[in-house]
Amino acid sequence: MFIFLDNEASSLNVDSYPIEIAWVWENGKSESFLIRPEPDWTDWSEEAEALHGVSRDTLMREGSPAAMVAQRFLAATENCRIVTDAPAFDRGWLKRLCGVVGKSGPVVHPVLEAWVEALRSAHRGVSAAEDATLLAQVRMREEKRTSRKHRALPDAMELWRIWRDLRDGVL
Template sequence: MVPPDGPPLSRIAFLDFEASSLAKTSYPIEVAWVFPDGKSESFLIRPAPGWTDWAPEAEAVHGLARERLVREGVAHDWVALHMLTALRDVALYASAPSWDGHWLSRLLRAAGLPRHALRLKATAEAQRRVVLDVLAAGGVAPTARDALAGKLLATLRLEARDDPAAEHRALSDARRECRRWARARSRAAALLREEGGGGVE
């Protein structure tokens, strides 16, 4: 299905970074992204020269030692170039686009690439877009679409509070955001069935 206004489902992905800390000098240490069809990629990132920031309290959360990144991580410039290849023209969403955007920018700049070559938006925006697209495709009148979407998204936000806590590994957390988006899509479709679709007022 290609939503009427949003990108094709094969052209969106949910992305997450883990990082050395939450300081301004922090840098990405792991990245993963997931497409709605379940395809995904994940990489540990070997620190670039000059990336020295490290917070033991952050390591206690994500469980990744810097020594492991040096030993097993993929070169930062290869990861950046691969992301440009794999995610070019893909709409990217993250749970915390300001933080994840900071780490994405650091990765791209360290590889000598434009810092805005890839951009992130909030997962909440993807959820709203897919709900509106499903309702529009189902023939819901424009006057009713925003109200129905608002109520459904508010319910989903409340339900999300009961989701399992984030695991603080990039792939599992990206999958979590993708599941939340898929839940919004399926609940919008269920709402159409309940309302009978077509011109709901």
Template sequence: MTAPALIDFEASCLPDYGQSYPIEVALARVDGSSRTWLIRPADAWRFWDWSPEAEALHGISRDLLADEGLPPAQVVAEMRDFAGECHVYADADLDAYWLEVLAHAAGTKPPFSVLYLGEYLLERGYTREQVVSALDAARERLPVEHVARDDASRLALAVKLLMDGETAA
């Protein structure tokens, strides 16, 4: 079985503030490799919401996206290639939503399904204590939050620690 990959998005606003769109996405494999993409906003999103609170959390401005963001179709294609045969997991259902929004803007279907990380952990019999211990250890190594690469990499590291048995029983 191929080891899983973890996905994380950053978005234009916090969910309670309106209709958000994806602005950054990262995929991190359990082997430690990762990729991140800034997403140039699609024309269809021009009237969607942007919040200063979200920008303050992730540190990504509209100008940065305009200058360095990649078109949605390119991001989707590169994500498909990077994920390969990996099953892709997230810790929140919003990540699956933002992948759908991104794929729709690219004029295609999502390149893979986003599965719920909690189900993966439950199926493998990890206890709550093991999961909390692995997440705490991963957070110590990768403490920065609201940066897609770090968030996805922290989850991938926690899964690796669990797979390697490096957590308290």
């Protein structure tokens, strides 16, 4: 089963950490959390805050404890294939989040893998040439994606919606 994931973060620096996480299961159900920074999570970018619109004060007041979010995430995504549109960044942020509870971050795959599988299941028995055409359609779909909202749940839902449409043969 695929899990469609998105994170928002304190910055894009090496010391950044996740401030918001959301995931969507194949059935469209989702979970989303603001994450209260750990005491040693001090990195902060005003530019990142301007994009996602979440202040550090908001996280301190409304965020859930990082350990609780990490435990919930690990339990909810066990035995699932996690896909995202930014695997390199999300791997680092998940490693940071899961490290709070002494766990390593899970394997994260590019969302393109899920989209290609959805297309192939909707168009079984196609030739290699047709596969290439389908892949081109997936890439066009990615380019046509609505602009990112820079909030975790709407962005994860958009990844899932594309997968669902491809799976159902709606291009």
